Amino acid sequence: MQVKHDPFRAIDPLLLPADLLQLCRHLAASGGRAWLVGGCVRDLLLGIPPHDYDVEVYGLHESALTTALQQLGRCEQVGRQFGVHKLWLHGRTIDVALPRTEVKQGEGHRAFSVQSDPFLTPEIASLRRDFTINAMMYDPIHAHLLDLHGGQSDLASRTLRHVSAAFGEDPLRPLRAMQFAARFSMRLAAETGVICRALIDEATTLPGSRIREEWMKWCHAATPSYGLRALRESGWLALYPELFALTDCPQDPRWHPEGSVWKHTLQVVDQAARIADRQGLDRHAREQLLIAALCHDMGKVDTTIRHDNGRISSPGHNLQSLTRAGSFLRRIDFPKEMEAYISPLIREHMTHMHGIASEKSVRRLAFRLQPANIELWEMLVEADASGRFPAPPSRPAQEWLQLAITMQQHHHPVRRVITGRVLIDCGIEPGPAMGALLAKAYEAQLNGDFFDIDSARTWLAREIPPEAVAPSS
Missing domain, CATH: 1.10.3090.10 (cca-adding enzyme, domain 2)
Incomplete structure (x- = not known):
């Protein structure tokens, strides 16, 4: 979706779910301070309802945080090393964590030593974040935005900037x-x-x-x-x-x-x-x-x-x-x-540039496109043609798509009229000869030689030599 960049707007309180506010108030009553962190703050500033919420809690020891969360709903510690809890609250899943530091221990994406500490300062805890736009914090109880690294300004200028030298510790x-x-x-x-x-x-x-x-x-x-x-x-x-x-x-x-x-x-x-x-x-x-x-x-x-x-x-x-x-x-x-x-x-x-849309050409194209389909193909053709200047006045393969829709072949190729069951009923025994005949029959169907079972039987009568039919017992 296209995003309207207006990062200096106030966060709309209507975007904040009631159960999230309930959680933050409960943690405050328990002696902590809950901050929304990460991508959800960025999205809220852009007026986008976040898919996920991450909450970072300051001032509560691990045991006190666990007790407070369990008072609200089902809670599991999913990242003991990271001090991360997953809380299920009124059908919503919220990640709740203590602030932490990460220290590089070797090569690779996961070679970090992690230490959670409820009494870290936000200045220290935010240094592990990747980009300034993801390092902002928001206290929904006091409607206070904490932007320590210029994330709002970078959102406004559409600049993707790292937070600290720690960025260079993670190759992802x-x-x-x-x-x-x-x-x-x-x-x-x-x-x-x-x-x-x-x-x-x-x-x-x-x-x-x-x-x-x-x-x-x-x-x-x-x-x-x-x-x-x-x-x-x-x-x-x-x-x-x-x-x-x-x-x-x-x-x-x-x-x-x-x-x-x-x-x-x-x-x-x-x-x-x-x-x-x-x-x-x-x-x-x-x-x-x-x-x-x-x-x-x-x-x-x-x-x-x-x-x-x-x-x-x-x-x-x-x-x-x-x-x-x-x-x-x-x-x-x-x-x-x-x-x-x-x-x-x-x-x-x-393909649309080297032929005209006809029932025969559409049938063959739908067959060649498997497991994809003409509908998706037409979109690719449009994207390709529009990826230059000037863009075409219309969708170049739309005639092909419209004909395919009329033929009900825009999602799937034409179904086989002549199947193995039909050939068995005609006295053809399973084996290589049947396979070859099935392939020939489908080719004829794509060519327009027959369309239904009656015309297919007429075609078969011409194609099956008498010696190919197994004698009846």
Whole structure:
């Protein structure tokens, strides 16, 4: 979703759930002071209802905090090392923790020694936060915002800036920078980029699951191009050679006045995010569309030709993109299923340019797109066409989509009329010959030779030689 940046507004008390206020008042009555911390404060300042709330409690020992929480509802300590409690209150889950310090003990994302201390000052406790926009604290009882590191100002200027030198202790943070930049349309501060570049050698210590998680969040951002720019500014784009190679891959200015494949891709992913929002795509479909948009032209690196007349072309780049997309997906630890979905979308993303929409062409396209579908393909085509200037006046493959909807093939390919059961009823025994006949029958169906069981039986009568029919017992 697009965010209206007005970080100097007062936090709207109507955004604060009653059970959250109940918790904070109860902790105050127990002798502590509860602060909302982390991303929920950032979101409240932007007028976005937070999905999750994190509460940091000062002035209460661990045992007193546990007792106070248990008086309100079911409570479990889920991070003993971190002093984190999970409280279930009126159907809401709230993370409640003591302030803590984290000290680097070795290489990697998890090599930290953690010490919770209820009497830390907010100045010390906030130093472990990654970005200034995530380091603000809010006391909802007194309506007091504590901004120790200039987070509000950075929100206003759309600057993603680290809090302290501790930022350089966690190699996951450059990828977090990528997805935060994408979600909030932010630029990476130059000094933060310097620290990110110093972390490149530790990138190999990151577990694949954490890399995948950050890229998943990127897929759900409103302006994913900002994340890719931050990745480049941090130096981490070099860790993704399939993307890095796009930065100096030229395109014919007649068709792509925006410039390189990289610049085109930046525009395409933003258009894909816009389309995903417009269409209300579910989580999986959005991720498929965004990753397909990101990878659709990767093959131009291998296929681009500069002709003697100055023109530039990339014949067959859609097919070559499949290899590079697969390599990239393995690099970010996405499941094999993702490659299965995006590969046909990438392979077919120019089909509408080389043919006309007809029932026959739509049937064949729906078949080739499996397990993806024409509806998602049409969105990718629109994003690709809109990722340049000027954008097309209409959606280039909409005629294909409308025909597919009429044929009820926009979500699934045409169902087989002739199945194994039909052939058995015709006296064909299971085996290689049946498999070959089933394939031939479906090809004929896609070609329009028959549409229902009656016309299919007529076709079968012509195709099945008498000697292929098993004698009746």
